[in-house]
Amino acid sequence: MRSILLFSLMALCLFSCKQKPTQEAIILDISAVRPLTDANATPETAVLYNRMDSLLNVGIMLGHQDDLAYGHTWYNEPGHSDVLGVTGRYPAIFGWEIGHIELGAEYNLDSIYFDNMKRYIREVHHLGGINTISWHGDNILTGGNAWDCDTLTRVVASLLPDGQNHDKFLGWLDKVADFFWDLKDDNGQLIPVMFRLYHEHSGSWFWWGNKQCTPEEYKKLWMMTVEYLRDTRQVHNLLYAYSPNYVQSEAEYLERYPGNEYVDILGFDCYANGENDNTNPEKIAFQINEYKKNMTTNLAILTAVAEKSGKIPAVTESGMESIPYPFFFSDAVYNTIKDYKISYILFWRNAPDRPRHFYVPYPGGASEVDFRSFVAKPKMITLNAHK
Secondary structure (H helix, E strand, C coil): CHHHHHHHHHHHHCEECCCCCCHHHHCCCHHHCCCCCCCCCCHHHHHHHHHHHHHCCCCEEEEEECCCCECCCCECCCCCCHHHHHHCCECCEEEEECCCHHHCCCECCCCCEHHHHHHHHHHHHHHCCEEEEECCCCCCCCCCCCCCCCCCCCHHHHHCCCCCCHHHHHHHHHHHHHHHHCCECCCCCECCEEEECCCCCCCCCCCCCCCCCCHHHHHHHHHHHHHHHHHHCCCCCEEEEECCECCCCHHHHHCCCCCHHHCCEEEEEEECCCCCCCCCHHHHHHHHHHHHHHHHHHHHHHHHHHHHHCCEEEEEEEECCCCCCCCHHHHHHHHHHCCCCCCEEEECCCCCCCCCCCCCCCCCCCCHHHHHHHHCCCCEEEECCCC
16 A cells, blocks of 8 residues: 555656645545445556545646647657647646447547557556546447437437347447556556546437437446446446536536446536637637636536535536637636636647647647646646656
8 A cells, every 4th residue: 555655646746736735735545535436446546536636625637638649730759749849748637539449440530549549548647647538439320420419319228228239339348348458557557547428418419418318318328337347347447527518507417417326527528619710809709708607607516516426526628629719728718717626627639630620739829828828827737748
């Protein structure tokens, strides 16, 4: 246990925050870990949860999707990162996507080879960072992607124990389990990760959305997935994250919540909506005002639910495509999140093949100065570039 504590302390020291805590303040007491979804979670997974819990009293971790895999104009260049290139530091949270793992494909739906993704996850772990994983699995009924979501196509019902695709879906979950079983560090220890299941379910753009299944069907799918991975496949290196799209009330937030015993992390996704028009100041101003309003409403809901349930709160996806508002990070984001105790905020990806599809600045691009100002804010936590 002492070695686990020392590892946790060492990893915590890799983070950077302007308001530096004392060493005594960040030493972790493993006995204080709250009950996890997995009672047999690996010690490293319990450490990860308690580490995130402790950091709630320090600041808010910066996250970025696919940060090591590619950026605005590059792909799979070792050590490269748009966040690093702009700020001199890596993000603390790294998001990954395993869509198409269920098909046995070599690479995911964003063209990252799974072997490379496993290497990136190991690199993040070695640096002391934290990995979070989402899964945009295909539509098992139609063969389309996760966004193939006609409301008459009852995909979720077909996956449940009495459904026609139940056994096939368990085969998909086997491939997911195999991926998690293959996440091991240099010593052969399983790397703990967050697994963000069936997200943005309060919307209707995925086959698991609120118009595609009933609340009870959604809950059964969630519980079945957790129980299969945890109990049947004995995957014990996961923290489970629940994240609807932004909502209007606590009741809506909890409508499809599977229960405290099936969730470790609470979050929500919130973007400055729409295809952003860089040339229309009125439209940009409207988007920013709506973003601030939705973020504020959902931060209040999230932190209230987290306090009552004993879970860790986070903004699990966010951003503004192509960042047309020059003070997006220092104003719209920081001034909205700074008064709330949340674990992290994860900004979406910088696609190398879509020039306007980026959510953090890249070297030489717009909003560099504002992003550096944001990252330097007292409450923002990043990761040192070198161990």
